[in-house]
Amino acid sequence: MARELPSLNALRAFEAAARLESISRAGSELHVTHGAISRQIRALEAELGVPLFQRQGRGVTLTAAGLRLRDAAALSFGQLRDVCVEISRDRTRTPFVLGCSGSLLARWVIPRLERLGRDLPELPLHLSALEDLPHALDGLDAALLLAAPPWPKDWHVEVLAPETVGPVVSPAYSGWPKLKGKPASCLLDEPLLHTASRPQATLAWARAAKLPGSPPSGQGFPHLYYLLEAAIAGLGVAIVPAPLVAGELAAGRLLAPWGFVATDAAWVLASPDRRHDPRAPALAAWLANELAEDRPPPS
Known part of the structure; x- marks a missing residue:
């Protein structure tokens, strides 16, 4: 024809x-x-x-x-x-569906929602909690992730910031007096609180901090959110991402005497390559700026 x-x-x-x-x-x-x-x-x-x-x-x-x-x-x-x-x-006018883990949602995203709404009024968000690191982004316009590459080939990934992790402790922790003033190597004998959602964090920190070994595992928690709450409650020392404890460090509820180090992981905004939302770059830029303000200098 x-x-x-x-x-x-x-x-x-x-x-x-x-x-x-x-x-x-x-x-x-x-x-x-x-x-x-x-x-x-x-x-x-x-x-x-x-x-x-x-x-x-x-x-x-x-x-x-x-x-x-x-x-x-x-x-x-x-x-x-x-x-x-x-x-x-x-x-x-269509809601932008953003997925992220429950811990990131509760500890980092929700406290910033009001400011995000003021800064990006054209981006109405619908938040979706992810249980695990997704292998697909079905039903999402983007996902805010804290993880290491490689990424799936059908993802469009904007790297927002390197992951920086370090040991934090509450001044109320009973073991703090014996740790105070000691170098990071003292933690090689300290059972550290850990989480099943990021089990490699302790090893990544020890390797980046150039320690000769890795601290033993202490009490475990299923999610990063619970690990952070345990550290704040004074249950022990925990290796955590720096941006998630910026508020507690500023208020003195947590201490980071051994500083933070960068790992091979990153904060990223991932979206499906097949339907990349044109609003995603503005959100990525806003998230990157927020993370830059929360990130302390590496030790």
């Missing part, structure tokens, strides 16, 4: 040249050369079997057929632009 419409690229080139009354200006608007516009117009004229422009001095004018096509093309492209704008506006 024969194609009913000529090439849309050719029609777009013609519409721009006819509207601007200049092939050169049409090339500038469409970011192509004068020759590319001319070739598209010649191909369109050949397909239609009639001239659309005629030379007049150094310029060109539209023929009768060109005038008819100009008016029709202007109307059609104008309607397309209007519909695209309406669709884009509708998209900005």
Whole structure:
């Protein structure tokens, strides 16, 4: 079956040249050369079997057929632009579904929601708690993750900040007096609180801190949120991500005498590559800025 419409690229080139009354200006608007516009117009004229422009001095004018096509093309492209704008506006009113672990949600995201709403009013968020590190992002526009690469090939990943972890302790911890003033190596004899959701954190910290071994495991907790609460309650020393305890450190409820070190993991905003939401970059920039403010300098 024969194609009913000529090439849309050719029609777009013609519409721009006819509207601007200049092939050169049409090339500038469409970011192509004068020759590319001319070739598209010649191909369109050949397909239609009639001239659309005629030379007049150094310029060109539209023929009768060109005038008819100009008016029709202007109307059609104008309607397309209007519909695209309406669709884009509708998209900005659609909630942006952001997934993250319950611990990140409770300890870091929720305390910032009011500020996020003020800074990005065009981004209504719908939050979804993730139980585990997802292998797919089904049903999500993006996920805020704290993990190490490699990432799935069908993900678009924005790295927001390196992961920085370190041991924290409450001044109320009964073992604090014997640890106070000691180097980080003293923790090689200290059973550390740990979490099943990030079991490699202690080893990653010990390796980054260049310790000759790894501290033994103390009491375990199923989620990072519970681990943080246990540390605040004075149950022991815990290796935790720095941004999650920035408030407690500032208030003196937790201490970080041995500092923080960067691991091979990162805070990332991951979205499905097949339907990358154009609002995601603004959210990524906002999250990265927040993480930069919370991150202490590595020890």
